[in-house]
Amino acid sequence: MTARAASWLPLSPGERSVAIEVLTHGPLSRSDIARRLDLSAGSLTRLTKPLIESGLLVEVAEGSTLSEARQGRPSQPLDIVAESRTFVGFKITEDMVYGVVTTLRSDIVARHDLPLAGHDPQHVVDVMRAVTQEFARDFPGLAGIGIGLGGRASDRSVVDESAFLGWRDVPLARLLEESAGLPVVVENDVNALVEAESWFGAGRGLDRFAVLTIGAGLGYGLVSGGKRVVTAEDGRGVGRFWIVNPHGPLTPEGERGSAISLLTIPSIRYQVRAATGRDVSYDEVLALAAEGEPMAARVIDEAARALGTLVAQIANFAMPEKILLAGEGVGLVDVAGPVVEQAVLANRHPQADPVNLETKVSDFHDWARGGAVLAIQVLVLGSGPATA
Known part of the structure; x- marks a missing residue:
């Protein structure tokens, strides 16, 4: 993870609430944020200051450019700098790895897929690393990776069971982190899709x-x-x-x-x-x-x-x-x-x-986008669903 991305972590519970509210509903005025989160003006100012200083939030005006927005006044709405961080999302099927790169608002900005020659965990990791390396040529500031696959995952890191891959107790997050050098989140693909649609979709x-x-x-x-x-x-x-x-x-x-x-x-x-x-x-x-x-x-x-x-x-x-x-x-x-x-x-x-x-x-890139949303939730915002 880059130094700037690391500077966002850890967010306090209050900062996290503000960031998620703006991410999923923004741009929002300060009064709207305060009303939605039941915060005083002073508390909101205290919570938003580090988010703005870290580059996660920016003050915007309708029709303004990003450079103009960075010089905005306190009366202006707050929004996420969606392009400031990019994330890799993967969907693993029986014979393919589908990969996407998304912004902080889960907009897909790149796609790349590679076939699987087998289901050995190290081979699958090698394929995902190759896709990640391809993405990194155009997006050198990748902040993290999210993986969705059919099966059950625990602690957002270990594949407890995946029938179609024939896996049990595979530490997939650790294996890919060691190979690709980025933090990794693993989740059931339907759960990831639900999170993506709940935050950014239908x-x-x-x-x-x-x-x-x-x-x-x-x-x-x-x-x-x-x-x-x-x-x-x-x-x-x-x-x-x-x-x-x-x-x-x-x-x-x-x-x-x-x-x-x-x-x-x-x-x-x-x-x-x-x-x-x-x-x-x-x-x-x-x-x-x-x-x-x-x-x-x-x-x-x-x-x-x-x-x-x-x-x-x-x-x-x-x-x-x-x-x-x-x-x-x-x-x-x-x-x-x-x-x-x-x-x-x-x-x-x-x-x-x-x-x-x-x-x-939904094509498989939509499912891969769900993996990227899990990465956004967990790696940047320190949020996301607990495992059962």
């Missing part, structure tokens, strides 16, 4: 917010009181026990009729292959269903009903202000959206408020 400013992801697997995260709910089930693939239709299909993954067996891309492809003998991609299944091919249409309609049922139950019990549906499998909604809507309505009270459902087609 859930920004919401008190209750849920994320449901469908793709190679199925993920779920809940924000309540503005903070992600941490549970012992994080990273354990709980969707295999969410029985949506007890008479549904039996697939290699998940219990019969579970959300996993009905909704994930491998399960949908498996069902079509078992019925037709054809091994087709997920996009091909969607295209066949849209054309009315009977078997593909049946599988996709059943998946759409399962999705609508799941969305309705999340709305019924968690009562979020918004549900974000994300992941590489959300093309299902484009093909069978009316079926999803019918299932939502069928499983909600007739007088219930409409479900605020937002759909976002």
Whole structure:
């Protein structure tokens, strides 16, 4: 970590609260910050002074340049200097490492991906180091690295278990820190995505917010009181026990009729292959269903009903202000959206408020961005979710 980045640490609890408020909602006037955090003018001045001196905050005026803003008057709003620090975010899949560089506000400013030749931890670390070195040529002031992967991580450093990588108790943060020379944070990829969307995306400013992801697997995260709910089930693939239709299909993954067996891309492809003998991609299944091919249409309609049922139950019990549906499998909604809507309505009270459902087609760089947000939260702001 560079000397200037280190000068931001450690932030006091009060300084951290101010920095997070401006980061996620800024630019904000001093009076707005004081009102939001219930601070006196004197206390706010005391807390903001070191943040401005360290370069984390700057006084701005609408339409001003950054150099002009640095000479601003105390009456001017405060904002984060988003470009002053950059962070690397990684998403590890079964066969690729996807990397991004983001600003302090999680805007992606660079992308670079490399294939994996295997799952040996040292090999994966070597690939991430190579990507980091590539980024460092254009961004020499990289402040830290965040990694998201399918599985369970503890202490934001050790991969306790990752089925698709075949890992148990891998000290991934330490290995990459020693190799790349930067501080590293490791987290379950769904948790990282939830944090990113809560701070900077679809859930920004919401008190209750849920994320449901469908793709190679199925993920779920809940924000309540503005903070992600941490549970012992994080990273354990709980969707295999969410029985949506007890008479549904039996697939290699998940219990019969579970959300996993009905909704994930491998399960949908498996069902079509078992019925037709054809091994087709997920996009091909969607295209066949849209054309009315009977078997593909049946599988996709059943998946759409399962999705609508799941969305309705999340709305019924968690009562979020918004549900974000994300992941590489959300093309299902484009093909069978009316079926999803019918299932939502069928499983909600007739007088219930409409479900605020937002759909976002997420590529793996969006997931990598989630890793970078964890790095921002933990390495710069000394904040972030505790592990279960």
